[in-house]
Amino acid sequence: MMNPFHFLLEMMPFVIPIAIVGIIFGSITSIVKAKTEAKAKGGAGLSDEEARIMQDLHQSLQKMEKRVEALETIIINKK
Numbered sequence: 199m200m201n202p203f204h205f206l207l208e209m210m211p212f213v214i215p216i217a218i219v220g221i222i223f224g225s226i227t228s229i230v231k232a233k234t235e236a237k238a239k240g241g242a243g244l245s246d247e248e249a250r251i252m253q254d255l256h257q258s259l260q261k262m263e264k265r266v267e268a269l270e271t272i273i274i275n276k277k
Contacts (some may be wrong), residue, residue, distance in 0.1 A: 207276070211270060211273060211274075214266050215266075216267065218263065225259065226253055228252075232252075256266075
């Protein structure tokens with residue numbers, strides 16, 4: 199009997215990298231937008247709050263990258 203989630207497991211190596219790329223480009227877009235708005239206001243760059251948010255986002259993305267690599271390893275080893 200075939201596992202009902204077999205299709206999902208087969209798609210994981212394709213879906214996960216696409217999601218990561220989307221998150222990375224979304225983050226880059228947010229940074230560029232924040233800098234553009236800061237320049238439009240006459241500021242020198244990101245505020246302390248915006249810088250903290252960007253640092254948190256960067257740390258979260260690094261953690262997610264490690265998790266994705268672990269998932270990919272698990273999926274590859276199951277084959």
